[in-house]
Amino acid sequence: MVEYLALENRIASLISGGAIDDAAFRDAALAVHRFQRRHNEPLANYCAHRGTPLEIQDWREIPAVPQSVFKRFRLSVAPPAFVTTTFLTSGTTGESRGQHHFLTTRLYDAAILRGWERLALPSWRTVILTPPPVQAPHSSLSHMLGVLAARGLARFCVTEEGQLDLAAIFEELVPGKPVAILGTALAFLNLFEQLSDQRRPLAPGSFALETGGYKGSGRDIPKPDLYAMFGTYLDLAPDQILNEYGMTELSSQCYTRGLNRPHEAPPWLRALVIDPETGKEVSIGETGILQLFDLANLGSSLAIETQDLAVREERGFTLLGRDPGALPRGCSRAADEALRGYQAGNMP
Numbered sequence: 001m002v003e004y005l006a007l008e009n010r011i012a013s014l015i016s017g018g019a020i021d022d023a024a025f026r027d028a029a030l031a032v033h034r035f036q037r038r039h040n041e042p043l044a045n046y047c048a049h050r051g052t053p054l055e056i057q058d059w060r061e062i063p064a065v066p067q068s069v070f071k072r073f074r075l076s077v078a079p080p081a082f083v084t085t086t087f088l089t090s091g092t093t094g095e096s097r098g099q100h101h102f103l104t105t106r107l108y109d110a111a112i113l114r115g116w117e118r119l120a121l122p123s124w125r126t127v128i129l130t131p132p133p134v135q136a137p138h139s140s141l142s143h144m145l146g147v148l149a150a151r152g153l154a155r156f157c158v159t160e161e162g163q164l165d166l167a168a169i170f171e172e173l174v175p176g177k178p179v180a181i182l183g184t185a186l187a188f189l190n191l192f193e194q195l196s197d198q199r200r201p202l203a204p205g206s207f208a209l210e211t212g213g214y215k216g217s218g219r220d221i222p223k224p225d226l227y228a229m230f231g232t233y234l235d236l237a238p239d240q241i242l243n244e245y246g247m248t249e250l251s252s253q254c255y256t257r258g259l260n261r262p263h264e265a266p267p268w269l270r271a272l273v274i275d276p277e278t279g280k281e282v283s284i285g286e287t288g289i290l291q292l293f294d295l296a297n298l299g300s301s302l303a304i305e306t307q308d309l310a311v312r313e314e315r316g317f318t319l320l321g322r323d324p325g326a327l328p329r330g331c332s333r334a335a336d337e338a339l340r341g342y343q344a345g346n347m348p
């Protein structure tokens with residue numbers, strides 16, 4: 001616990017500061033990797049199976065754990081008795097759900113707030129189209145929006161039954177008063193459909209944040225079509241809409257604004273776009289699998305290989321969508337072989 005707290009303090013200082021140069025990120029990432037190798041047995045087995053030594057010189061050499069592993073194994077540096085918060089991935093009926101365990105949410109919360117501050121957005125009254133954390137204690141998104149809501153005047157506009165509370169939403173959309181309205185893509189789609197032929201133009205200066213998210217709904221529309229609805233119903237232009245890219249298995253978020261712009265990571269997170277055949281980083285403009293290295297993921301796995309295709313950009317990455325079949329065969333097979341026989345780390 002002493003080592004964990006020392007690393008937590010070190011990373012918290014990096015998050016609260018400004019830019020993190022390559023040397024500082026490398027040193028912190030390697031320290032976290034060594035700590036996780038010692039205290040996270042499934043992760044240690046995976047790294048050993050990959051042939052990665054404990055002492056490495058480059059954070060890019062840290063094996064990225066496939067995102068799906070969180071559904072089958074308990075990737076945590078601490079026993080269950082020390083865990084204070086567990087977030088669960090969304091899933092369809094019968095599908096296993098990934099689990100992300102936290103000793104504390106200190107780094108998670110710091111990453112949320114500092115990431116939001118970096119966007120330099122105005123502090124307006126906030127309307128939130130998700131259940132509050134008390135109704136969804138295992139939702140990382142509800143937790144994130146709850147942290148943002150605690151900064152000032154905010155209202156969660158979802159009923160206990162999980163439906164949008166249109167009356168509450170209409171009360172907050174006061175003519176002439178700018179607002180921030182936050183929710184999943186599916187929540188906004190539901191809102192627009194319920195508005196039908198009504199329009200609720202927001203005051204100048206207003207903005208929206210959509211977090212993606214159609215999983216399990218059977219609904220999915222192209223982003224330009226969704227953003228056109230923002231214009232039709234709320235009078236918001238694409239540049240007044242932000243998109244957040246995150247996942248339950250991570251502790252940090254990446255953001256973009258409007259259409260046709262790449263997502264950018266905060267300084268304490270590095271993103272690589274990897275060729276699925278060679279395992280090497282692709283050149284700028286080329287497509288591959290997105291890997292994320294998040295210093296705030298101290299209690300689980302620093303490095304995660306997502307199931308998302310992306311294009312490497314000069315700054316950041318452009319998401320192309322999810323493609324589970326594009327996972328590198330070697331990494332996926334190595335994870336299965338390394339973890340299949342490990343019993344103590346299985347989900348309780």
